[in-house]
Amino acid sequence: MxxxxxxxxxxxxxxxxxxxxxxxxxxxxxxxxxxxxxxxxxxxxxxxxxxxxxxxxxxxxxxxxxxxxxxxxxxxxxxxxxxxxxxxxxxxxxxxxxxxxxxxxxxxxxxxxxxxxxxxxxxxxxxxxxxxxxxxxxxxxxxxxxxxxxxxxxxxxxxxxxxxxxxxxxxxxxxxSKSYYEGCSNGGREGLMNVQRYPKLFDGVIARAPAYNWVGFMGAFNRTAKALAAPGGAFTSAKTSLLAKSVRDACDGLDGVVDGVVSNQSACTSAAFNPASLRCAGGTDTGDTCLSDAQLAVVSSWTTDAVFAGSPTFRNAGWSLTGNEDSPTAMGLWVTGNGNVTTALQYLFQDTTVKNYLARDPSANSLAYSPWDQNQSALSAMAALNDATNSNIQPFVDRGAKLILWHGGNDAALSKNNTAEYYNNVVSKVGGQSAADAFMRFYIAPGVDHCAGGPGADTADLLTALDNWVTNKAAPGTLTAQKLDPANGAVQFERPLCQYPKYPRYTGPANDANAAKLASNYACS
Known part of the structure; x- marks a missing residue:
């Protein structure tokens, strides 16, 4: 190659x-x-x-x-x-x-x-x-x-x-006088790639929802597509709505306010909600009020880590259940295809990847390509080209450059837990949180889909925060995110954009819808 x-x-x-x-x-x-x-x-x-x-x-x-x-x-x-x-x-x-x-x-x-x-x-x-x-x-x-x-x-x-x-x-x-990079998804990967391989190129980088572990997340896409394609695995929009509502009912109020967004995802454990509670009697699909064993296997594939042979970086952290899986640009679009897996974006991405990077055969059937790590030379070649998993970014740090990571909390395309893994790996590599805080920030935006959209506050000016950090040495703390009306740009509501692992907890007056729209009535917890 x-x-x-x-x-x-x-x-x-x-x-x-x-x-x-x-x-x-x-x-x-x-x-x-x-x-x-x-x-x-x-x-x-x-x-x-x-x-x-x-x-x-x-x-x-x-x-x-x-x-x-x-x-x-x-x-x-x-x-x-x-x-x-x-x-x-x-x-x-x-x-x-x-x-x-x-x-x-x-x-x-x-x-x-x-x-x-x-x-x-x-x-x-x-x-x-x-x-x-x-x-x-x-x-x-x-x-x-x-x-x-x-x-x-x-x-x-x-x-x-x-x-x-x-x-x-x-x-x-x-x-x-300054050069900055900003990108999301593959653009986020490109940002981390330049941090790692060309550390003198930019004074600051904003990497949103970075697709940095190409081997790992494409392998996870492949695994879940196979689960969806298995007999009984098809996941309709009604099934997705059932799953999302069940998570919201169990976990929405854990952040202090019932607003349709589960901001305190770390508290939404299996003790608060277990997908097995939705199992159809006997495990066979009996309608839209339950999940069959095959559909529960899809949920398990999606939410558990995928680990492949060949390298410690050939892995993908599972997705969290968010309560907003039913957002139009979330699970149905990316994962399930609303009942037809071959229309889902994750399926389409892994399919073209199998054909052109791994099997190197345009007629290959990606659903029959098993196991994912069968061809180590092909995986290693793809990783050498596309993976940006190196957490040793000391040359970037040494020149005083800054890095801001961001991820939507309801991202069904790429797991926010992957970005958390990269962040934690960098923290460990540079010697701890205090050292990392000198050059790196990580924000998770609750309820926000892949790069934008979803019910959460998806608009935040990270570029100004980065520029102030680089030029004025004003390190960013809690920022403000907004949800804008797509028709006229008016602010619908605001939330604090908290530094990971904190989340915005409502501290305002109870049962006050207008108060719940103001970022000032939340604290990063």
């Missing part, structure tokens, strides 16, 4: 260039946040249009303000062989650069909506398609194109950063 020497040479050169440039961009003589370049988006476009920078011929055009995005200069280019990128330059630059990561198997440049908040704050932003074009559910590039596989795995971000820094410097006449 290695690229040819000629094709990999340009990629490797770009990575070296990125590292050199980033040293100048981070902590150099231009590290003065009071300095602001005066170029407008129009002027930046005029400067860059038609130029070749970092080996890429650039096109540039001003994009008027629309929806959440302000006016900006959109700069596009391609780095050989086919790494497409986009740089967005705001009207009023704050002197800093923000890189927004992708999702799934990438294949397209992320929508500007993912960068809109950063653009509004004055950041220049950059993103890419990671070096191949296609559906985010399609890993066929890994079967046919070793260079694309390496770019997706770890090289696309540092490669694009080299060109982005040059382009931003050309547009505004000065190097970025």
């Amino acid at each position: 290695k690229p040819t020497r000629s094709r990999s040479a340009s990629v490797g050169s770009a990575v070296v260039t990125a590292s050199i440039i980033s040293l100048s961009a981070c902590g150099g003589s231009n590290d003065n946040d009071a300095v602001r370049a005066s170029s407008t988006a129009q002027q930046a476009c005029a400067t860059l249009s038609g130029k070749t920078i970092g080996g890429a011929a650039l096109t540039a055009a001003v994009v008027p303000a629309s929806g959440p995005a302000p006016t900006y200069c959109k700069v596009n280019g391609t780095l050989a062989p086919k790494l497409n990128f986009e740089i967005r330059l705001p009207d009023s630059w704050n002197g800093k650069l923000h890189y927004a990561g992708g999702g799934g198997y990438n294949g397209a440049i992320p929508d500007v909506a993912l960068s809109a908040s950063a653009l509004k704050q004055g950041y220049a932003t950059a993103s890419s398609d990671s070096g191949h074009q296609g559906s985010l559910l399609d890993a066929s590039f890994a079967l046919t194109d070793p260079t694309a596989a390496q770019l997706f795995g770890s090289l696309s971000v540092p490669t694009v950063m080299a060109t982005a820094i040059e382009a931003v410097t050309a547009a505004y006449g000065q190097l970025p």
Whole structure:
């Protein structure tokens, strides 16, 4: 799976260039946040249009303000062989650069909506398609194109950063004073990959719901898909609703308020709710008021750890039962397919992974691929490309960079317990909590689905918190998360965003719906 020497040479050169440039961009003589370049988006476009920078011929055009995005200069280019990128330059630059990561198997440049908040704050932003074009559910590039596989795995971000820094410097006449990375899901993995392999590239990284243990979570996807496909294992939306309501009935009030979200998940133990209590008489499916033995086996597969041979990192921590499994973007979408497992996103991801990384056969049946760890060389090769499990991030720490981890408490795509494992592994590696607190924070947002959505408060400005930490040495503590009305952006309610392992406990007046909407009536417990 290695690229040819000629094709990999340009990629490797770009990575070296990125590292050199980033040293100048981070902590150099231009590290003065009071300095602001005066170029407008129009002027930046005029400067860059038609130029070749970092080996890429650039096109540039001003994009008027629309929806959440302000006016900006959109700069596009391609780095050989086919790494497409986009740089967005705001009207009023704050002197800093923000890189927004992708999702799934990438294949397209992320929508500007993912960068809109950063653009509004004055950041220049950059993103890419990671070096191949296609559906985010399609890993066929890994079967046919070793260079694309390496770019997706770890090289696309540092490669694009080299060109982005040059382009931003050309547009505004000065190097970025700080460079930050932010991404969710695979984007979170990309963030941790750069923390681990390119520690000098960013001054700070925000890794949301990071898909960092590719071998482990894909194996867990495969295991649960098989349980769902087994006779009687199909899980309808009614079954999911039964499970979710049962968890809420048992555990919702354990955080001090009955609000439809189980914030105190650590107290929602098997003593509070045991899925076996939903067992159908005799273990055979008798309708929507119970779970058969085959369906309880699905719940067990989903909520227990999956461990595979070959490496201590070939594992996946099980999902917690949250009480919000019935959210439209939770268990039905990701796990069960609402009765048809082959439509579930977890099934589709593991299926394309088996076909293109492990069996290396587009006709392979992923449900018949057993055991998951049968081909150790294939697992190790995939891990070398895609796993970001190394908890020894001392080089990143030593240069003063900061890391913020975040995970939705109702994430049915990737287990928040995996992110907790990585966080705890880093804490152990650096010598304890006090040392870790100097450079790392971890937040869990109760009731929030994968990256966003769900009944919980899913909006929080982690970028401002990170920037204050890096530039002003103001370490973030409890933050505020909001739930916004999708129609008009109005705040529906707020919650404290607590540092792990704390959760927001309601301390306000009883039976007061308006008081329960205010973050000030909660304490991190």
